Amino acid sequence: MSPSVLKNLKQYFGYDSLRPSQIPVISSILANQDTLAIMPTGGGKSICYQLPSTLLSGLTIVVSPLIALMHDQVESLSKNGINAMYYNSSQSTEEQAEVRGILNEMEKYGHTNWEGSIKMLYTSPERLLANDAQFLNYLKKVPVCLFAIDEAHCVSSWGHDFRPEYSQLGKVKDLFPTIPIIALTATADELTRSDILVKLNLVNPKTFISSFDRPNIHYRVEAKADAYTQLEEFISGFKGQAGIIYCLSRKSTEEVAIKLTKMGIKALPYHASIDGSLKQKAYKQFMDDKVQVIVATIAFGMGIDKPNVRFVIHWNLPKNIESYYQETGRAGRDGLPSEALLLYNAGDSATLRKFIDNGGTAGPMISIKDRDMFRSIQHDKLDRLLEFCQTGHCRRRVLLQYFRESMIKDCGNCDRCTNPPAKIDGTELAQKIMSAIYRTDQRYGVGYIVDILLGVSNDRMVKNGHINLPTFGIGKDLEKQEWMNYVNQLIDLGLVDIKYDGFIKTLSLNEKSKIVLTGGGNTDLVEYKAKIATPAKAKDKKHKDILSADQQIVFNKLRELRKEIATREDVPAFVIFGDAALVDMAQSMPKNKKEFAEISGVGKLKLEKYADEFLEVIIF
Ligand code: ADP
Ligand code: ZN
Numbered sequence: 001m002s003p004s005v006l007k008n009l010k011q012y013f014g015y016d017s018l019r020p021s022q023i024p025v026i027s028s029i030l031a032n033q034d035t036l037a038i039m040p041t042g043g044g045k046s047i048c049y050q051l052p053s054t055l056l057s058g059l060t061i062v063v064s065p066l067i068a069l070m071h072d073q074v075e076s077l078s079k080n081g082i083n084a085m086y087y088n089s090s091q092s093t094e095e096q097a098e099v100r101g102i103l104n105e106m107e108k109y110g111h112t113n114w115e116g117s118i119k120m121l122y123t124s125p126e127r128l129l130a131n132d133a134q135f136l137n138y139l140k141k142v143p144v145c146l147f148a149i150d151e152a153h154c155v156s157s158w159g160h161d162f163r164p165e166y167s168q169l170g171k172v173k174d175l176f177p178t179i180p181i182i183a184l185t186a187t188a189d190e191l192t193r194s195d196i197l198v199k200l201n202l203v204n205p206k207t208f209i210s211s212f213d214r215p216n217i218h219y220r221v222e223a224k225a226d227a228y229t230q231l232e233e234f235i236s237g238f239k240g241q242a243g244i245i246y247c248l249s250r251k252s253t254e255e256v257a258i259k260l261t262k263m264g265i266k267a268l269p270y271h272a273s274i275d276g277s278l279k280q281k282a283y284k285q286f287m288d289d290k291v292q293v294i295v296a297t298i299a300f301g302m303g304i305d306k307p308n309v310r311f312v313i314h315w316n317l318p319k320n321i322e323s324y325y326q327e328t329g330r331a332g333r334d335g336l337p338s339e340a341l342l343l344y345n346a347g348d349s350a351t352l353r354k355f356i357d358n359g360g361t362a363g364p365m366i367s368i369k370d371r372d373m374f375r376s377i378q379h380d381k382l383d384r385l386l387e388f389c390q391t392g393h394c395r396r397r398v399l400l401q402y403f404r405e406s407m408i409k410d411c412g413n414c415d416r417c418t419n420p421p422a423k424i425d426g427t428e429l430a431q432k433i434m435s436a437i438y439r440t441d442q443r444y445g446v447g448y449i450v451d452i453l454l455g456v457s458n459d460r461m462v463k464n465g466h467i468n469l470p471t472f473g474i475g476k477d478l479e480k481q482e483w484m485n486y487v488n489q490l491i492d493l494g495l496v497d498i499k500y501d502g503f504i505k506t507l508s509l510n511e512k513s514k515i516v517l518t519g520g521g522n523t524d525l526v527e528y529k530a531k532i533a534t535p536a537k538a539k540d541k542k543h544k545d546i547l548s549a550d551q552q553i554v555f556n557k558l559r560e561l562r563k564e565i566a567t568r569e570d571v572p573a574f575v576i577f578g579d580a581a582l583v584d585m586a587q588s589m590p591k592n593k594k595e596f597a598e599i600s601g602v603g604k605l606k607l608e609k610y611a612d613e614f615l616e617v618i619i620f
Contacts, residue, residue: 028206148182152185221415268294
């Protein structure tokens with residue numbers, strides 16, 4: 001990275017280095033290239049367009065579906081010395097006119113010395129495209145240097161957050177053919193990805209997919225038994241620290257919030273039928289650390305931008321692994337240790353299946369066939385989630401494998417790694433399964449492969465001539481359920497691949513299967529027991545404290561000061577400094593302004609503004 005990139009990174013954001021996944025994305029934008037960046041929640045997407053913007057001459061337009069978040073983003077940027085504004089329907093006519101006034105000035109005077117003017121404008125797709133894209137057309141008079149399309153998966157009707165206005169965003173490229181576009185999302189599946197490239201009309205786009213690993217999140221799944229006691233025990237380890245609890249129904253958000261309040265924990269419910277202004281208030285109080293826990297349906301979702309959420313609890317089953325990963329990903333965006341707890345109750349899956357069949361999640365579909373296919377995929381995805389809950393293997397391995405990312409070794413930071421169930425050498429079982437897949441040309445799903453092993457000679461099997469295969473019936477010694485379980489374990493471990501193509505699911509072999517088939521390496525599997533279905537209550541210990549007792553005292557004082565300043569300036573506390581910065585201060589105890597400038601998260605403007613106050617707390 002060139003020195004000017006790093007200089008601006010420190011000056012405006014206070015960081016010394018980019019994360020490895022940010023580097024190629026930023027280079028691509030600076031090379032004027034259309035770019036698609038796929039990064040997990042908390043991966044650091046914002047800097048990917050904010051930093052290049054500070055290096056380019058002109059205005060950056062950020063398109064975001066989340067009007068509620070624009071204010072905080074603009075606030076954060078301004079505190080870092082980057083002038084930003086937003087333009088959306090939540091503003092009064094006067095406020096909107098003020099923004100247009102500023103843009104008019106740019107039109108007249110050009111836009112090179114940006115520190116005196118605005119650098120970034122956040123807007124919604126509706127605002128940009130309303131009245132035949134009036135505002136987008138108007139922007140042609142302004143020196144625009146970059147378009148950033150956040151939450152870009154909203155263009156895809158396959159995705160879970162389809163927004164019809166997003167599919168019109170192809171007009172941006174039509175009207176600004178030479179201006180680079182960066183599209184960003186945390187949704188990884190291939191269908192959505194190609195939809196984004198096509199619908200946004202990107203020209204020779206470069207796609208970058210970051211690792212989806214969130215190493216600071218500890219995963220844990222517990223059978224839901226005495227749920228409120230489990231909840232109380234768990235939350236007691238997080239005194240005063242922020243958390244989100246996800247529930248399936250509005251009613252349970254209210255019940256859980258009331259219970260927590262009775263336990264002396266400040267909690268508020270959040271769901272779609274809560275009045276708008278109350279919802280905003282709950283959101284603000286949570287952002288400002290005045291409410292510790294939000295108990296929410298998934299309505300409290302996309303883009304919760306609070307960096308210091310220390311835990312996420314799933315009170316009910318999420319609908320699939322994507323949702324689970326995105327929801328748990330709202331914990332620990334600041335990189336500090338955080339927990340994800342899922343309370344597993346198999347009964348929830350019946351409710352979820354009803355949702356799917358009633359079309360609750362189907363979105364706008366065109367034909368009955370498409371609709372049925374969509375539902376069938378949703379059921380399969382739910383099956384994968386249930387397997388994740390019941391797995392005996394490292395949770396992170398199973399999650400990452402779902403996103404087609406392999407781990408070299410188990411993570412050591414999940415309940416299964418801490419309390420691993422007994423394993424058996426499953427090499428022979430795996431070889432039998434793989435050879436059945438191979439001999440049937442990798443064209444069948446789990447059920448069919450298991451039937452081959454069991455030697456089930458039904459019509460289809462006879463017609464396909466598979467009763468003559470040497471693998472036919474070689475697995476008669478085990479029950480159907482056992483084989484199904486072992487095949488699923490191989491999928492979870494990435495030893496065989498599963499492909500979804502509409503209604504058809506097929507198993508196929510990959511590089512790792514070849515190693516097993518040729519006798520290389522052992523395949524450890526968890527022995528099938530009908531009972532392993534419900535995960536036991538994990539007894540593993542909490543994540544390690546990262547601060548010593550003395551450092552914790554300093555940290556608490558710094559947190560108080562941060563709250564005081566945040567109240568004074570009427571912004572969320574993390575806009576002043578993130579928890580990671582406070583932890584760094586408590587650990588390295590800077591003695592003067594020069595040392596304070598070294599703290600991660602301290603940029604030029606914040607150094608001037610806040611160093612004295614914070615140093616006073618640190619030194620005394
Ligand atoms: P995303 O939008 O991908 O969920 P954010 O852009 O909100 O993630 O970034 C998550 C957190 O990581 C923020 O607190 C941000 O300041 C921090 N962050 C991003 N890039 C870096 C970096 N290079 N060094 C340190 N912290 C970073
Ligand atoms: Zn693990």
